[in-house]
Amino acid sequence: MSNPLAISTVSAAFLRRILSAANAAVPNAKVRLGAPTAKLAEDAAPLVNLHLYRVEPNAAHANDHLPTRGATGQMRGPSKLALNLHYVMSFYGNHDTFEPDLMLGEVMLALEHEPLLSKATIRNAIDDNEELEDSDLEAALARLRVTRQLMTIDDFSKIWSIFYQVPYALSLSYEVNHVVIETSDRPPIATPVAHPGLWVSPVSTLRLDAAGTAPASSIPPVWGSSLHVAGRGLSKPGLELEVDGGGLVMTGVTQSETTLTVPLDAPTFGGAELTVGVHRLQAIVPKIRADQPDHLRTRSNALAFALSPAITVGAISAPPGGATATGTVDIGFTPSILSDQAVRLLLDDRNPATPAQVVLPGRIPVAGGPNAASLTFSFVSLPRGDYLVRADVDGLLSPVTLDRTPGSATYGQITGPELSL
Known part of the structure; x- marks a missing residue:
């Protein structure tokens, strides 16, 4: 991970790699960062132009950091972006002495031989540019890979159309991935655990499938009749039921492995009367031990049922x-x-x-x-x-x-x- 200066640092390090390869082919060749211009072709000086023309999310790592906040909105970690940087590389020089061709061949071979931007190259790029002195890209865990992209004539014509009245020059397209930048925010340090504990419980088969006037029926019942619930794992001794978050009195509830019969009367609902409408039903397995916290008890899925008048x-x-x-x-x-x-x-x-x-x-x-x-x-x-x-x-x-x-x-x-x- 690194700060937002990582994108500029990648461009500077990439430029440095190109410079050494271009000078190996044509002495005194220069490199330039920015969009191509018509004057570069007119000057015909040996030069490699590098332009960052597109930035897109890295699909493989786009969701590595989720979620950054908890259910209460408290930050769990910094926000991060995984990016791929797309560059177009153009070669200029004297065509009579094959300068663009020589630089192109040397640069392609160098990037094929060593497709990674090394920490030494990144460090030297930071040292050469005082604007990047606060960059921490060198310490990033992700390795930056330079990959040549296969571009057709049609692809290059579309890219070159964004450069207004600039004649086409011999060009290549490269991608650098994956560049990860993050915010400088840091989550609060968690309160230490006073009483550590470990709870292990078997995987439950508890499940609710349907609820209605009869088993496997979804027709809404009425008050004073019975609610028939179909599911699995319903015969557990000590099983509890909740309707809209309130516990039911299980005395009159009939249990089997696949069905429950719940009387819709005041004694079952603690003396209260259930209102007409849609309600939420959930089953809860009994505690493994008396001191087991309630939030660690296994619960079934929540099932909606309706009560008709x-x-x-x-x-x-x-x-x-x-x-x-x-x-x-x-x-x-x-x-x-x-x-x-x-x-x-x-x-x-x-x-x-x-x-x-x-x-x-x-x-x-x-x-x-x-x-x-x-x-x-x-x-x-x-x-x-x-x-x-x-x-x-x-x-x-x-x-x-x-x-x-x-x-x-x-x-x-x-x-x-x-x-x-």
């Missing part, structure tokens, strides 16, 4: 007579509806010849208001007849009643709840 049709208030009715109907809810939950009532005409649905809006949701065990819905000019009643609470529908009596005339059909006008 159960309804009862109460008093209906509507004057008799006429083809239509205007009035109100009381609907009881189990569990109680929270004040900020959106509620509406769905009435489906039971006459198959004229199927239709009427939607009765409920109260306006208000944060912080009282819960409601029942709500009154108003209807206006509703055609008289029989209606199937369902409640929609935040998108969760109350279940319907099916006739499960064998031999019944309505066996397998929906029989309620109904509203009759």
Whole structure:
């Protein structure tokens, strides 16, 4: 790792390598750092021009340093960048005496023979440039490799198009990788451990797969019924369950290796009532020893399940007579509806010849208001007849009643709840 001066230091060290090779081919040859210019071709002096034209992330080491911060935002380590530097190298001189060709051959051979930028070359480059005296690239662990890139005529024409009105010169393209730079920030020193300890636990097969009204079912249950959970490793003695982070009373829970049956009642939930909506279920294996910290206990995956509202049709208030009715109907809810939950009532005409649905809006949701065990819905000019009643609470529908009596005339059909006008 090194500071941000590493990029400039690489360019200076690369330039130094080129200078020695170019002088071996053409005495008094010079090197230059920067974009090519038209004047270089006009002067025709022996010179090698080096230009850094592209910098890109090093894909192999881009994520070596992650994460740099913990879950609380506290820094764990400095931020780092792994980069590849792309250079274009152009050769100028007297073509009659083959100066560009001679320098090109010598430079290519030198970089092929020794493709690494040595620490001595980097140190000498730093000593030659006072702007780089604070560079620490020499101490970096990563070794810098110079690799020739295979470039087509089309590739070079695209690169050269960025140099406005500069005639093309004999050129090569090289890549230097991988250059790692990092911030100077240092993480705080961790507090020493007062009581070191080592915990070893077997790999758990604990897993939750589905939860609903029946094993392998995802249909939402209602309060007062049972939640059937399918999974693996559920028969462990001392297994605990959490819903929304709160522990359940396991007295009434039935366990097997692949299923759990959880009563949806107040005793199981410590005297509380579970609200209509989506909840989070998680299983926790028992402690290996009494002094085992809770955060080291093996947990299952978190599984979401929904609780639907159960309804009862109460008093209906509507004057008799006429083809239509205007009035109100009381609907009881189990569990109680929270004040900020959106509620509406769905009435489906039971006459198959004229199927239709009427939607009765409920109260306006208000944060912080009282819960409601029942709500009154108003209807206006509703055609008289029989209606199937369902409640929609935040998108969760109350279940319907099916006739499960064998031999019944309505066996397998929906029989309620109904509203009759």
